[in-house]
Amino acid sequence: MQTTEKTPFVFFQGKTPFNPEKPSLLFIHGAGLDGRFWKLQMEGLYPAANCFAITLPGRGASPLPACSSVADQASHIAAFLDHMKIEKPFICGISMGGAIVLNLLAENSACFSGGIIINSGARLRVNPGIFEMVEKDFKNFKDLQIQLSISPSTPADTIKPLLDAASIDNPDTITKDFRACDGFDIMDRLHRITAPVLILTASDDQLSPVKYGHYLKEHISGSLMECIEGAGHLSPLETPEAVNQAILHFISSPE
Template identity: 80%
Template structure:
C-alpha cells in the first residue's frame, strides 16, 4: 500500500494513478484513530475500487490542530476533495467518521455518488466518564475502549496490530474528537440526504447499537441497512470480509443504477 503525504492532508492510496473506470471511495476514521484503521478495506477492495483513507488534523502527521466539531471536520474533507479534484466519490465513515459522512451528505448530497455509514448515528452522546479517563490515564482508556469496542466473538489479538498502528497518542486530540461527537446531532436534517446510502450496523456493538442504524434507515429515504453478525463497534477490522462484501455490492449496485438511469434531455 502506497503512502502519500500532502500538507495539510495525509492519505493512503491503494494504487496510483487512479483508474478512471473504477469508483473512488474515501474512508474517514473514527475518534482517536487515523487513516491506517482502514487497512483491511484498502487491501480487500483496491482491485475494484480507487481507495483513499484520510487522516484528520491533530494527528502526528498533520500540521493542523484537531477539529473541535464534526462540522469543522467535514469542512476539511470538502477542502481535501477540492484540492485533489475527484468528482462524485463515495464516502465511508465509522462512528465519528460516520457523523462526518452524514454531515457532508446533508450539506450537499449531489457532490457524492453515495455514502456508507458504519456503526454511527444521527446523534452521538459520550459518557462523561470517558473524558475523565482520557485526561487521567490515556493508555488505560485506550485498552478499555478496545475491550468495549469488539465483539466477544473477536479474538483481541486479531485486531490489535491494526489498532496499535491506527490509535493516536495525543490526549488533547482524543478529547476534541469525543467532544465533537458529544455535540453532534443531525436528527432533524436526515431528510435532506438524497444520495444513495448504505448503513452498516454490528450485532454486538455496545457503543453504537443496532437501533442507531435503524433510526438512520427509517429517516434516510431509499437507504439500505445491513447488520454484520458476530462483530462489534470495530467491525471493519473484526469482520473485514462481510464488511468489504457489503461495500463492494453497494458500489456495484449504485454503478449499475447510474448506467441504467436515463440521460436527461
C-alpha cells in the same frame, strides 16, 4: 502515508494508479484513530475502486490542529476532495467518521455517488466519564477502549495489533474527537440526504447499537441497511471480508 505537496492533507492511496473508469471511495476514520484503520479495506477493495483513506487534522504528519466539531472535520474532507479533484466519490466512515459522512451528505448530496455509514448514528453522545478517563488515566482508557469495541466472539489479540497501528496517543486530540462526537446531532437534517446510503451495523456493537442504524434507515429515504453478525464496533477489523463485500456490492450496484 502521503501528504500532497504544500498542503495539510495526509492520506493513504490504493496500490494502483487513479483510474477514471473506476468509482472513487474515500474512507474516514473514527475518534482516536487515523487513516491506517482502513488497511484491510484498502487492500481488499483497491481492484474495484480508487481508494483513499484520509487522516484528520491533529494527528500524524498533519500540520493542522485537531477539529472540535464534526462540521469542521467535514470541511477538511470537502477541501481535500476539491484539492484532489475527486468528483462524485463514495464516502465511507465509521463512528465519528460516519457522522462526518452524514454531515457531508446533508450539506450537499449531489456531490457524492453515495455514502456508507458504519456503526454510527444521527446523534453521538459521549459518557462524561470518558473525558475524565482520557485526561487522568489514559492507559486504562486505551485498555477499556478495545474491551468495549469488539464482539465477545472476536479474539482481542488478533485485533489489538491492528488497532494499535491505527491509534493515536495524543490525549488532547482524542478529547477533541470526543467533543466533536458529543456535540453532533443531525436528527433534524437527515431528510435532506438524497444520495444513496448504505448503513452497516454490527450485532454486538455496544457503542453504537443496531437501533442507531434502524433510526437512520427510517429517516434517510431509500437507504439500505445490513447488520454484520458476530462483530462489534470495530467490524471493519473484526470481519473485514463481510464489510468489504457489503461495500463492494453497494458501490457496484446501479442507482
